[in-house]
Amino acid sequence: xxxxxxxxxxxxxxxxxxxxxxxxxxxxxxxxxxxxxxxxxxxxxxxxxxxxxxxxxxxxxxxxxxxxxxxxxxxxxxxxxxxxxxxxxxxxxxxxxxxxxxxxxxxxxxxxxxxxx
Amino acid sequence: xxxxxxxxxxxxxxxxxxxxxxxxxxxxxxxxxxxxxxxxxxxxxxxxxxxxxxxxxxxxxxxxxxxxxxxxxxxxxxxxxxxxxxxxxxxxxxxxxxxxxxxxxxxxxxxxxxxxx
DNA sequence: ACAAGCGTATACTAGTTAGTATACACTACC
DNA sequence: GGTAGTGTATACTAACTAGTATACGCTTGT
Numbered sequence: 001x002x003x004x005x006x007x008x009x010x011x012x013x014x015x016x017x018x019x020x021x022x023x024x025x026x027x028x029x030x031x032x033x034x035x036x037x038x039x040x041x042x043x044x045x046x047x048x049x050x051x052x053x054x055x056x057x058x059x060x061x062x063x064x065x066x067x068x069x070x071x072x073x074x075x076x077x078x079x080x081x082x083x084x085x086x087x088x089x090x091x092x093x094x095x096x097x098x099x100x101x102x103x104x105x106x107x108x109x110x111x112x113x114x115x116x117x
Numbered sequence: 118x119x120x121x122x123x124x125x126x127x128x129x130x131x132x133x134x135x136x137x138x139x140x141x142x143x144x145x146x147x148x149x150x151x152x153x154x155x156x157x158x159x160x161x162x163x164x165x166x167x168x169x170x171x172x173x174x175x176x177x178x179x180x181x182x183x184x185x186x187x188x189x190x191x192x193x194x195x196x197x198x199x200x201x202x203x204x205x206x207x208x209x210x211x212x213x214x215x216x217x218x219x220x221x222x223x224x225x226x227x228x229x230x231x232x233x234x
Numbered sequence: 235a236c237a238a239g240c241g242t243a244t245a246c247t248a249g250t251t252a253g254t255a256t257a258c259a260c261t262a263c264c
Numbered sequence: 265g266g267t268a269g270t271g272t273a274t275a276c277t278a279a280c281t282a283g284t285a286t287a288c289g290c291t292t293g294t
Contacts, residue, residue: 037253084190112217166283
């Protein structure tokens with residue numbers, strides 16, 4: 001399985017093919033962090049960054065932030081907030097959906113979205 | 118709103134009315150932590166304990182651990198694991214359900230549980 | 235009088251998080 | 265051959281987490 005660092009390095013290098021501003025240094029500068037730190041993150045020398053920094057990185061690399069946060073071992077704090085407001089209810093729901101296949105969960109999402117609620 | 122500390126103190130004192138073993142000292146001993154620490158937690162002098170310790174406390178006090186974790190500002194790590202495996206899917210679902218009333222979410226839980234899936 | 239149990243004040247800490255700051259070695263350009 | 269840009273090695277750190285350990289003062293039963 002690909003690690004967080006490997007993923008973002010691959011993604012950055014890929015973007016760089018068509019845009020030379022995607023160097024470690026320039027990306028780090030745009031994000032407001034040290035290039036040496038980004039380098040360490042990409043090589044997995046340090047653990048993935050904070051939620052905020054991971055978000056900036058997702059934005060910079062044009063990837064979904066929930067996905068990148070997940071690779072960083074985190075869950076977006078706004079989702080946590082939703083759960084924390086009704087922990088038992090959401091706890092039940094999520095555990096119920098744990099083993100469900102993607103298409104079943106997706107059906108549920110659509111049902112809620114367009115449904116008559 | 119009631120804080121974490123106030124809640125567990127109230128709950129412990131309530132249990133103590135019918136069972137004197139619910140003193141700070143004895144509960145702490147059963148949990149394997151220092152009484153002084155439990156005391157500080159109850160008075161809100163320190164931030165709520167770790168997930169593991171919060172779980173022990175929930176067990177000791179006979180309350181739902183998801184609920185108590187929520188009061189501690191946390192989301193159970195097993196729920197986080199479920200989300201982290203399919204972050205985009207669950208992200209969508211949870212944000213969709215954010216504003217839904219309890220009964221609607223509950224209906225969904227039941228639908229999944231007994232549904233023809 | 236004193237031991238047992240109570241809550242708490244006080245002092246301390248190992249480990250982790252999330253980075254910064256600087257300097258070094260290499261390549262490419264003009 | 266200098267300079268501009270690259271990735272990275274190295275050294276350091278402030279703040280936070282999640283507690284422990286000990287001692288103090290109070291009450292209560294014998």
